[in-house]
Amino acid sequence: xxxxxxxxxxxxxxxxxxxxxxxxxxxxxxxxxxxxxxxxxxxxxxxxxxxxxxxxxxxxxxxxxxxxxxxxxxxxxxxxxxxxxxxxxxxxxxxxxxxxxxxxxxxxxxxxxxxxxxxxxxxxxxxxxxxxxxxxxxxxxxxxxx
Numbered sequence: 001x002x003x004x005x006x007x008x009x010x011x012x013x014x015x016x017x018x019x020x021x022x023x024x025x026x027x028x029x030x031x032x033x034x035x036x037x038x039x040x041x042x043x044x045x046x047x048x049x050x051x052x053x054x055x056x057x058x059x060x061x062x063x064x065x066x067x068x069x070x071x072x073x074x075x076x077x078x079x080x081x082x083x084x085x086x087x088x089x090x091x092x093x094x095x096x097x098x099x100x101x102x103x104x105x106x107x108x109x110x111x112x113x114x115x116x117x118x119x120x121x122x123x124x125x126x127x128x129x130x131x132x133x134x135x136x137x138x139x140x141x142x143x144x145x146x
Contacts, residue, residue, distance in 0.1 A: 003069065010067035011080035014127060017057035018050065018081075019088055025049055043112040047119055054119075058126035059134075074131040082124040 025046050033042035058078070062068065067077070093099040107113040 001066075003073075006065055006067040007069070007073060007077055008080070009065040010062045010127075011077045012084065013065055014057045014061035014077065015081040015084040015088075017061065018053050018123060019085060021053035022050060040111045040115070043115045047115055050119055051122055054123050054126040055130070058130040062127065062131075071128060071131055074127040075125075078124040078127040081127070082120060085120070085123065 029042045029046045033045055036042075037045070062074075062077070067073075090101070090104060093104050108117055
């Protein structure tokens with residue numbers, strides 16, 4: 001399998017895991033937490049759970065898809081997954097929530113939208129950060145040391 005195919009599979013799996021968690025948490029946030037706590041606090045409650053899913057998926061998606069590369073490859077993986085996430089988010093916003101594109105962009109200008117934007121940045125960068133944190137074998141350290 002080519003490098004591009006492994007990268008695509010890793011990005012898609014990373015996206016799918018985190019999006020699935022978001023599909024479970026989103027309705028709970030909207031239906032139960034928002035009426036009780038308000039939108040901003042509800043998003044703050046959801047964010048750590050999504051970030052935990054991102055950390056988990058960023059670590060395991062490359063392993064499960066046998067993807068490996070340098071730090072640039074992991075940045076591409078994260079940003080490719082972000083593109084998939086934004087397409088899916090727009091589809092859910094249009095189809096299930098009846099939002100317009102203007103509504104979706106306007107959300108980024110609200111306190112919950114700021115939190116969401118920060119989560120998107122974490123989502124895009126998590127594979128890169130996990131790659132940097134991954135232990136290297138001694139053979140790899142020897143061949144890559146200056």
